[in-house]
Amino acid sequence: MTVRVSGRPLTFAEVIAVARGGEPVELAGEALETMRRTRARVEELAVGEQPVYGISTGFGALAGTRIPPSRRSELQHALIRSHAAGMGEPVAAEVVRGMMLLRLRTLATGCCGVRPAVAEALAALLNAGQVPAVPIHGSLGASGDLAPLAHVALCLIGEAETPPAGAGPLRLEAKEGLSLVNGTDGMLAMLVLACEDARLLFRSADVTAAMSVEALLGTDRAFAAELQALRPHPGQARSAANLSRLMAGSGIVASHRHSAHAVQDSYSMRCSPQVAGAARDTLDFAVQIAERELAASIDNPVVLPDGRIESNGNFHGEPLAFACDFLAIASAEVGAIAERRVDRLLDPHRSSGLPAFLALEPGVHSGLMLAQYTAAALVAGNRLLANPASTDSVPTSGMQEDHVSMGWSAAVKVRQVLANLCRILAVELVCAARALELRTPLHPAPATAAVRDLVHDRIGGAGPDRSVAPQLAEAAQLVQSGAVVAAVERVLGPLQ
Numbered sequence: 001m002t003v004r005v006s007g008r009p010l011t012f013a014e015v016i017a018v019a020r021g022g023e024p025v026e027l028a029g030e031a032l033e034t035m036r037r038t039r040a041r042v043e044e045l046a047v048g049e050q051p052v053y054g055i056s057t058g059f060g061a062l063a064g065t066r067i068p069p070s071r072r073s074e075l076q077h078a079l080i081r082s083h084a085a086g087m088g089e090p091v092a093a094e095v096v097r098g099m100m101l102l103r104l105r106t107l108a109t110g111c112c113g114v115r116p117a118v119a120e121a122l123a124a125l126l127n128a129g130q131v132p133a134v135p136i137h138g139s140l141g142a143s144g145d146l147a148p149l150a151h152v153a154l155c156l157i158g159e160a161e162t163p164p165a166g167a168g169p170l171r172l173e174a175k176e177g178l179s180l181v182n183g184t185d186g187m188l189a190m191l192v193l194a195c196e197d198a199r200l201l202f203r204s205a206d207v208t209a210a211m212s213v214e215a216l217l218g219t220d221r222a223f224a225a226e227l228q229a230l231r232p233h234p235g236q237a238r239s240a241a242n243l244s245r246l247m248a249g250s251g252i253v254a255s256h257r258h259s260a261h262a263v264q265d266s267y268s269m270r271c272s273p274q275v276a277g278a279a280r281d282t283l284d285f286a287v288q289i290a291e292r293e294l295a296a297s298i299d300n301p302v303v304l305p306d307g308r309i310e311s312n313g314n315f316h317g318e319p320l321a322f323a324c325d326f327l328a329i330a331s332a333e334v335g336a337i338a339e340r341r342v343d344r345l346l347d348p349h350r351s352s353g354l355p356a357f358l359a360l361e362p363g364v365h366s367g368l369m370l371a372q373y374t375a376a377a378l379v380a381g382n383r384l385l386a387n388p389a390s391t392d393s394v395p396t397s398g399m400q401e402d403h404v405s406m407g408w409s410a411a412v413k414v415r416q417v418l419a420n421l422c423r424i425l426a427v428e429l430v431c432a433a434r435a436l437e438l439r440t441p442l443h444p445a446p447a448t449a450a451v452r453d454l455v456h457d458r459i460g461g462a463g464p465d466r467s468v469a470p471q472l473a474e475a476a477q478l479v480q481s482g483a484v485v486a487a488v489e490r491v492l493g494p495l496q
Helices: 012-019 029-046 069-083 093-108 116-127 146-156 176-181 185-215 234-247 251-255 272-294 318-346 369-385 407-438 446-459 469-480 483-492
Strands: 003-005 025-027 087-090 135-137
Touching (some): 012 185, 012 272, 029 093, 093 116, 185 318, 407 446, 407 469
Antiparallel strands (some): 087 135
16 A cells, blocks of 8 residues: 555545555655745745745744855754754654654645655655654654654754665755654654554453453443433443443343342443543544644645745644543543453452452462552553643743643653553453353353453463463453454444
């Protein structure tokens, strides 16, 4: 799949294909023509007497400094060198590739006024599979992701450890260095990747919740569609519908359907759709923000269709920061309620007859006791990460940039929260599968039985204590790869 970059909005699927799948890109001919046209306007202004920010002036707090024509190429190179000031471990290759693709798409709109050669160099770097080292610390999310994008641009001009691709080092001309760094592309790449991961994890959370409710002898009556309709949140309805389908045909549920047990199951069981559903609605909001940003053209200044060059504030990452922070909060809560179900599965006083910690010989063996410790530690970590970054502006650049979004930090955090959520769901998966096994001879629902069997085949079943960490790692891979959801959908068809 070659992704054609023409300046039109990119789709989620295209970003994922290039960022995570390593697919190549191709610049459309019409994009090259648009870039040539707007570049002519930049070059016209570059030789004029009127000062234009980023073309004939310095940057940030130095915007009032006039730069003579003979030094404007030097200005652009100096900008890249000075702004490549990040520190820390490199961010994931998928983030860097996504960031490069999104910057390429903005260049292709023509609003930046760069030469086609600049976009072609960036496309060549993507197609060569070369990933510049971009340190994780350095961006404040306004003016865009300056430091991360500068580390990519450093590669294009031949001054990074990663060599440039294509025709060799790029010589930057007026405005081109600024246009390479003045975007929100890192934040947006991470948000798109986070939304993609959250879609899978929220469906996986419905699967593990259904398995836990079933194993705890809970009822599926609270998930009925007519009850959800009384509170018409779309995410809640979808989650509840998944739970009803997942538990349909359960011999375990049927065994106590008409018993005197309370229909007032614990909140972590009964209210799963209300929590996971609210998270789904939050995800829908984040996707909406990301889609708007995928249609945006971020630079400062920009070349307008009528030839005017205007400064603007579109580089401020607040919309992305809010979306990332909100998604992190929602994802942390999906993990928090899953951990409560894990604790209930392991506690013999609340598990409706299951052995303590799901051990065959409690006392001699500790079973999955420590798995809940790990889940609790991950939940505690997510509580810290769910604190918003977007409320923590720190002024920079001599108070010229006196309010910043911290959107990069928010995006880094939401990816960490989702990684932790995957591990929490892995703990619930192992515990719920073990609990369903211990309910034999009662049979679980066909869908949950398929997941129980998948876990048994890959991890093993009940027995004497053995090292738990490899079991949890394998379960995390089953969740992250989509194998858990796939096992269910082979029985039920697509989950909502």
